[in-house]
Structures are given as C-alpha cells and as structure tokens.
Amino acid sequence: MHSFSPPSRRSFGLRLLSGDTPGHPVASFLMAVLVFVLAFAPLLFAGTRAVATAARVAIFVVLAASYDLLLGYTGIVSFAHTLFFGLGAYGVAIALAGSGPSWSALFVGSAAGIGFAALLGIGIALLSLRVRAIFFSMITLAVASVGQVLASQLHDITGGEDGLTFSVPPLLSPSFHPFTEPVLGVRIDGRLNTYYLIFVVSLVLFLLLLRLVNSPFGRVLRAIRENEFRAEALGYRVVVYRSLASAIAAAMAAIAGTLMALLLRYNGPATTLSFSIMIDILLMVVIGGMGTLYGPAIGAALMVLAQYYLEPALQFLAELTAPFPLLSAVFQPDRWLLWLGFLFMLVVMYFPAGIVGSLRARGLYSQTR
Amino acid sequence: MGDRIFASAKSEKARSGLAASAERNAPALLATDGLSIRFGGHAAVDGVSCRFPPGTLTAIVGPNGAGKTTYFNLISGQLRASSGEVWLNGERITHLPPSARARRGIGRAFQLTNLFPNLSVLENVRLAIQARSKPGFSLLRLADDATEILEQAFAVLGRVHLENRANIAAAALSHGDQRKLEVAILLAMQPRIFMFDEPTAGMSVDEVPVLLDLIEAIKAERQHTILLVEHKMDVVRRLADRIVVLHQGRLVAEGDPASVVNLPIVREAYLGRSALS
Structure with a gap:
C-alpha cells in the first residue's frame, strides 16, 4: 500500500535541469535545437545580423523566463518588468558612457542597476499589500510609465530620447582582434566574446531559475499562485x-x-523601456506556456525570430507568388504584423495553455507535479 | 453579556476527576476574551469569552448565522477582531496574521474545501509539512531531495487513505476525498490547536466514520486542543468533551454535552422550536 519510494539517484544532466524536463518529446526537441543553435551560432551563421539575433534570443529567454517566475509561478501580474530590464541596461550605459570603457565601470554600473532593480522589485511587491489583482497590475503599469518618463526627461543622466552610446571594455569591443587569422575557421573578436558572455550568462540564469522553481521556495510560490x-x-x-x-x-x-546594453553598445527608452517590449514579454510567456519556464524560452525564440525574419520570409513568398497578384498582395512584406497576429491566433486556438503547457497536458507528463 | 448562561461546569469537573485535574494543572492553551467583530452595525461575533483547555475537544454549535465560522476566523486570524483578545499560551495573538498564528500551532481545516487545486495531493500535504519544517527559504535545494518530508507526507496520506491518489491533482478528487485531504493538510501541520469546521459536511455516509475515527484518534492522544464546529448532533455527542453554544454572535451556554444539550435555550436556538414540541 505504501507507494512511497525514495527518488533514485538522478543523472548529472537531469540534476542540471533540477529534475524538471520539458515534459514532451516535441518540447524537448525544440529546447535541444534552441540550445544547440545558441551554443554554436557564431560557427553556424556567417553574418553578424544572425549572431546578433541569436544573442537577442538568449537575452529574451532570460527576460521571459524571469517574468514567468512572477506570472506563471507566483501569479503576480506585473507590467513593470521592462522597468527592471531598463534599469540594468541604464546602469551599464550610464557607467560606461560616464567613465569610459573599463571593466570596473561595467561591474559597478551593472551592480547598481541590478541592485536598484531588486529593491524596486521588493517595493512593488509590497504594494500588493494595499492593492489587489487588477488594481495592482494598473499600478505596476503606472510605475513603468514613470520610469519611461524619467528616462526620457532626465536628459543629463540618461541621454533623454536619444539614449546613450558608449564603448565597451576592449575585450568585448568589435575592434578587438587578437589574431589576424581565423582560428579553426572562426574569427576571434570582441563580438564573439560578447556573444559567448551573453550566451553563458543566459544559460546559467535559466538553469538557476529552473532550480529555483523546483526548490522548496518554488513550491511555496506555486502554492501562493x-x-x-x-x-x-x-x-x-x-x-x-x-x-x-x-x-x-x-x-x-x-x-x-x-x-x-553590452550587445547594442547603446541604450535608450525605446530599446529597453518601451511598453511594446512588455507586450512582447507577455506574449512570449503566454505563447510558450505560463509556469513551465521552457515555454517562455521557446516563446522568446519564436517571437524574436518572427520579428526578424517574418518580413524577409514574406518578401520571399511575395516574389514567389508574383504571377498571382492577389496572392502576392496577401504576402506583402509590409503586412508582417498582420501575419504575426494571425500566427498568435493559431497558437492560442490550438495551444490554449501555451505550446509547452498544452504539449505537457497532452503527453506523458502529469501537469500536477 | 447579561443573557449568557453558564451551564454547571463545576458539577462536571467533580464528575470527571481526571479531566478536571488536567484542566487545573495545565494553563488554558487557547482563550478568547470579549472577542467581537462588527461588520457595519452588525456584530457577527459579540463579546465571546471562552477558554479551550488542552487535551479537550470543544464542539461549537449554534444555528446557521450564529457566528461559528466567524469566531473560527477570528481565532485563526483570517479576520481581525474589532475588540477583545485572543490568547495562546499566555501570548496575545489578536493582531497576528494567520501565518504567524499557524506557526504558533493553530491549525485549521476549512468548511469550504480550501486546497491548492492544481497541485497534486502529495504536494498539498508536502507544503503543509514544509511550512513547519522551515526549508521554505532554501532556494537552491531540490524539493524532491527532501525525502524525509516525502515520507512524512505519505504517512499522513495513509492516515486518511489517500496514499494511492498522491499524484493526481487535488481538483480531480471527489468531494469526500477533498474533505479528507483538507484534514490531511491539518494533520500534516502538526498543530497544537486543531480547528475543524464542519469536517463531515457533504461527505457520503460511508466516508464519515473514517474522519470521525481520525478526530477521535487525535483526541485520544490528549495532547491537543480540538475545536469542532459541527451540525450533526450525533457527531457532537460522540466526540465532544464540552459544548459551547453560540447564538446571534453571543456565547449563550457552555458545559458538558449532557447538560448543555438539554438547556431550553439550546434546544430552541440550536435545534429549532420544533425540537421542543
């Protein structure tokens, strides 16, 4: 009758994932592809645009996954997440633009931005003592707007609407070329270093989040939700x-x-604070599947890819269908947002719990762990 | 306060010497003193003073709307008193939040089933154990690695015969099983004060004995203070050492079951006028 048996020793790989797998072969496959492509992006793609897109995917995976900790696991509906994103970026931008491209400035700037964001995060959470549900969400929206206004008004500090352009430490700068010849077919330069810095940090943060949501602390968050x-x-x-x-x-x-900030060597209100980014994050989490972490990662990849490649793909289709004017007009590349909206509708219709959430519900995995 | 009638508690003490000496030696673990809450002009609980001696089961009875659940909410902290005090082991806990009261040993099973619906049965119980064993703030350990908590959780599920349903979602349980899980969560908390709010409500006839046996087993340990809100008079007679009668928010009678049940005011207030005829 006693159905308890102690968990068998997990493999190292499973422990790395905190015993939490995507839970469906399709989701696992998508995650494997995502990690593989991100790990080898500079080797797989020649163009800097493709590598920059890969870096953007990695960054948004962290951003969406951290938002999932709030929305999917704890049930906090906050619209202030871009404010924290912006604080980190402005921390780096202000420090590097102010005191030159040194590692110490980078460190101090990031630490200040991250620390301030954490404090503000606590402050916003404490607001939930006073206001509940939708009213709390509205207040986070107001706080985010205040941040946006401050960033564009405090011109002397933030560079206003123009933002701040700055140089990064030499090791990360595109002009850094330690070798004249490519090593094993790869050009070693500051861009490559920046990319792998972004990739490794993102990977570590994602694994950390996985650990967090499967810890006793994470269980309590689910209970609160x-x-x-x-x-x-x-x-x-x-x-x-x-x-x-x-x-x-x-x-x-x-x-x-x-x-x-390190990727763009620039920061401004539109790049990190805009409300459209908030909407993007929300969509990434919802499309991928709230409360799964893997879902938001897949959602982030799909969204960033759609933003970058839907337009060229439509261009291609439009040219292909040029002999049929009506069809060609349908694929008019300027209408990529319309198509994006259409794709969202399909996802929401066929994956009501998000891609990973719905796959798990359908598959071998019991949703109730 | 004038219409409060105290049933003959003295004669009760004389009759059951063992319980009486236990009552004298141990301090009242839980007590309320003039506890009141007003919603607008209406006093839902009105100046209730009562002691709940350790090792006894007190049934709180009264007609619908008498303020029984509100009184429970004031004790476990879901509602804050307008006036009066709640004491636990000599500590004033009137203004503490529910979580602080739970950590001091006040455990509550709710009248309307109050679970974590989308979490598994096991997870529901595990959370209750984890709450008192305090690793809630370990952020980087794996919850599944805490095998001693898992073992305890299965042991608790065994007591309510739910161990074979451990991995299904709480929301997928039948109503009766959800009531059992509600009680399992309370057991898992290992409280000093057990508060049962109509534990058998809506349960099928064959499920009720399991639950009553369980409450009786807790009572037999003589370690805990048990408060029970219950409508079924046979359940009250079987389990209660003492009955407290609430009517329109006021404590109208208290004492041993035999004497309280036969008081006219109880028969009228609790059983309705028809019971008199």
Missing part, C-alpha cells in the same frame, strides 16, 4: 515570498538588461 489564503493559513508569510520572488525576477531582468 494556487491559493494565497491557504498558503498563509499554513504558516507561509505570503508577502515575504512574493517580495523575494519579485526581487529575484527583477534582478534577473536587470541582468538581461545589462547584456542587452
């Missing part, structure tokens, strides 16, 4: 857990912001 009232009655100080989750998500978003 499911039934806050009951979690409190069991003895959990809900507000403390919420604040901590919010601080961690904010810090991770800020780290993603620092990576974004």
